[in-house]
Amino acid sequence: MSTAPGQEAKSPLIRLRGVSKAYRRGDIVVPVLENVDLDIEAGAFEAFMGPSGSGKSTLLNLISGLDRPTTGVVEVGGQDLARMSDKELSDWRAGHVGFVFQLYNLLPVLTAAENVELPLLLTPLSRAERREHVAAALEVVGLGHRMGHRPPQLSGGEQQRVAIARAIVTDPDLLIADEPTGDLDRKSAEQVLDLFEVLHHELHKTLVMVTHDPHAAERADLVRHLEKGLLQ
Amino acid sequence: MTFGRLVWKDLLRNPLRLVLTVLAGAVGVMAFIFLRTVVDLFYSSAESAQADRLFTRAKASITADLPLSYLPRISTVPGVDDITFYGFFGGRYGDSQRDFFGSAFVDPPSFMRVFDELVVAPREVAAFQADPCGALIGKELAKRYGWKSGDRVTLQGTIYPGEWTFNVRGIYDVRTGSLDTNSLFFPYRCLNEKLPDERKDRVGAFMVRVEDPSRSAAVSSAVDAMFANSPYPTRTESERAATLGFISMLSAIITAVQVVATVILLIILLVIGNTLAMSVRERTRDLSTLRAMGFKSGRVVMLVLFESLAIGLCSGGLGVLIAPPLVRGFVAVVGSQMGGLPADFMREGTLVLGVLAAVGVSLLAGIIPAWRAVRIPVAEGLRKVA
Ligand SMILES: Nc1ncnc2c1ncn2[C@@H]1O[C@H](COP(=O)(O)OP(=O)(O)OP(=O)(O)O)[C@@H](O)[C@H]1O
Ligand SMILES: [Mg+2]
Numbered sequence: 001m002s003t004a005p006g007q008e009a010k011s012p013l014i015r016l017r018g019v020s021k022a023y024r025r026g027d028i029v030v031p032v033l034e035n036v037d038l039d040i041e042a043g044a045f046e047a048f049m050g051p052s053g054s055g056k057s058t059l060l061n062l063i064s065g066l067d068r069p070t071t072g073v074v075e076v077g078g079q080d081l082a083r084m085s086d087k088e089l090s091d092w093r094a095g096h097v098g099f100v101f102q103l104y105n106l107l108p109v110l111t112a113a114e115n116v117e118l119p120l121l122l123t124p125l126s127r128a129e130r131r132e133h134v135a136a137a138l139e140v141v142g143l144g145h146r147m148g149h150r151p152p153q154l155s156g157g158e159q160q161r162v163a164i165a166r167a168i169v170t171d172p173d174l175l176i177a178d179e180p181t182g183d184l185d186r187k188s189a190e191q192v193l194d195l196f197e198v199l200h201h202e203l204h205k206t207l208v209m210v211t212h213d214p215h216a217a218e219r220a221d222l223v224r225h226l227e228k229g230l231l232q
Numbered sequence: 233m234t235f236g237r238l239v240w241k242d243l244l245r246n247p248l249r250l251v252l253t254v255l256a257g258a259v260g261v262m263a264f265i266f267l268r269t270v271v272d273l274f275y276s277s278a279e280s281a282q283a284d285r286l287f288t289r290a291k292a293s294i295t296a297d298l299p300l301s302y303l304p305r306i307s308t309v310p311g312v313d314d315i316t317f318y319g320f321f322g323g324r325y326g327d328s329q330r331d332f333f334g335s336a337f338v339d340p341p342s343f344m345r346v347f348d349e350l351v352v353a354p355r356e357v358a359a360f361q362a363d364p365c366g367a368l369i370g371k372e373l374a375k376r377y378g379w380k381s382g383d384r385v386t387l388q389g390t391i392y393p394g395e396w397t398f399n400v401r402g403i404y405d406v407r408t409g410s411l412d413t414n415s416l417f418f419p420y421r422c423l424n425e426k427l428p429d430e431r432k433d434r435v436g437a438f439m440v441r442v443e444d445p446s447r448s449a450a451v452s453s454a455v456d457a458m459f460a461n462s463p464y465p466t467r468t469e470s471e472r473a474a475t476l477g478f479i480s481m482l483s484a485i486i487t488a489v490q491v492v493a494t495v496i497l498l499i500i501l502l503v504i505g506n507t508l509a510m511s512v513r514e515r516t517r518d519l520s521t522l523r524a525m526g527f528k529s530g531r532v533v534m535l536v537l538f539e540s541l542a543i544g545l546c547s548g549g550l551g552v553l554i555a556p557p558l559v560r561g562f563v564a565v566v567g568s569q570m571g572g573l574p575a576d577f578m579r580e581g582t583l584v585l586g587v588l589a590a591v592g593v594s595l596l597a598g599i600i601p602a603w604r605a606v607r608i609p610v611a612e613g614l615r616k617v618a
Pocket of ligand 2: 056057058178
C-alpha cells in the first residue's frame, strides 16, 4: 500500500492524468484546473508558483486527498484518490500525508506537545509511545525545550516549526505545504526552509510546496508554474 | 493527551462563556425542578387525601360539637363501612406559643381502623388500647420533647379545665396522607368520665369510611338528610373531594406551570445551542485542520456533542444542587397555607428528571452545531480565516 522511496523507482509517487477541477458558483461553473498531467517522484522536493487564483491550493488539495477532481485520475502511491470514500480518504491522509499551512493552524488551547500529539490520537500507539514520538518530532524542529508552551506564547516561526513537527510525527511519505513561509519574516522563513531541506535530504520525505516567495522556491529541486489552471 | 482532554481544553477555550452558559443552564434546571415540584405538591396533596373517607361535623360551625349518639345512626346509612369519631381537646403544654401541638380524644380501636395510614408498632397499639389514659403521639412530637413510651405528659386543659395527665403508650408515623405527626391522641373514656353530665358524650366530628368511594357523595347527603331536622344538623364532606375541588379550581394554573417548565427546557436548548454554534463557527478552521489530519466526521461530531454533554451535565448538576434549598425555602413560606405538606415533597424523581432533561436538551442542542462542523468540505473549511 505505501510506497517506500526507491521501491518503485519507475512509477512516480504522485501521478495526475487529465485532471480538471471546476467549482460551481450558483449556476456558473468556474473552471480552476484544466487537463493537468503531473508526475512527482518519491523523495522529490517540488515547488509550485503562480499568480493568486491560479489554482495552486486546489492542486495541493487534490494531491493530498482533501478534495476530488471533477474529472481525471489522481494517483498517489498507486492508489486512485478520486475513487475513495470520505472515510477512506481520512484514513489515507492520516497514514500518508503531513500538512503545513500558511497560518500554522495550531489549536490555541493546546500546548506545543499536545498539538504535535493530535495526529497520534488516530494511531494505536500507547500514551508513552506517543510521548516519545512527540519529543522526537519536536527535537527535529529544534523546539524540544518549548513543549509546554501554547501557540500564543510562541513566535510565528516557532509556531510553524511546531506545525512541521505535527506534520512529521506520524512519519508520512508526503509533506504538503501551502505557502509555509507566507506569514514569516526572512529569518524564520529560512529556518523553516532549512528544516524542509533536512526532511528532504535526511529523512527522504516527498515535499510539495506552494509559494509566492522566489527564495523559498529556490530551495526546491524543481519549480513548476501554474497559470490560469494550466501547468506550464 | 486523550480525546477527553481535547474536549476539556476546547471547553475551556472561553472560560467566561462556559461559566455563563453553565450558569444559565443551571438556573434553567433549577427553575424546571422548582416548577415540577410545585406541580407534584398539588397532586400529592390530593393523592394523600383519602378518597373513601368522609368527615361529618356540625353544620352550625366548625367548633360546635355533635352528640355521640349519632354514631350508631350514621352506621346504619347504606354504604357506610366503618366509623370513628374525635374531639378537639386543645390542651396546652408549657406557656409559650411555640409549645403548642394538636391534642384530641379518639376511640382507639375504631380510630386505628379508619385511619389505616397510621403506622404503630403492634405492641404499642395494644398498650395504647389497654390504658384508659394512654397517649399515642406523633413521631415529630416525640422527637421534639424526647418523649418515649412510659413517659407521663401533663396538659393544661383549655376547653376542658384542669390538668390532664396521659401516659405515652405509642408513637405513630403516617404512611401517606394529610395527618401530621405532631399530635397527641388519647382515649375518649379518659376525658368523658370526668366531665359533668351536660358535657358528656359529645364529639367534634365523625369520620366515616365508605364502601365505594364513587358513591361518597350519595352517602354524604344521606347522612346529612338523616339529621337535617334534628337539633344538631350535620355537614359531611369527603377528604379528597375537598382537595380535588381545590385542585381543579387551580388546574389552569397548574397547566400554565407545566408549560413554563417546558419552555424553560426550550430556553436551555437555545442557550447551549447558541454557545456551541458560536464556538463551532469560531473553530471552523481548527476543526477542518483536525479533519485534514484524518479525524473522521464522526469524531468531530463526537467532539462537539461531548462538549455539549459536558455543559449539560454541569448545568444539571449545579441545578440539582441549588434547587432543593430554594424549594425548601418556598415550602417553608407557603407550606402552612397549603395545609401542611408531606415531608418528602422533593421527589428524587424530579431531581433525576431535571438532570436527564439537561443532558437530553444539551445533546439536542449540540446536534445542529456538530452537523454544521462537518457539513462544510475540509478544503473549504481550511480557507476560512477565523
Ligand atoms: N470552494 C470553492 N468554491 C468556489 N470557488 C473556489 C473554491 N475554492 C477555490 N475557488 C476558486 O478557485 C480559484 C483558485 O483557487 P486557489 O485557492 O486554488 O488559488 P491559489 O492559486 O491557491 O491562490 P492564492 O495564491 O491566492 O492562494 C480561485 O478563483 C478561487 O476563488
Ligand atoms: Mg492558495
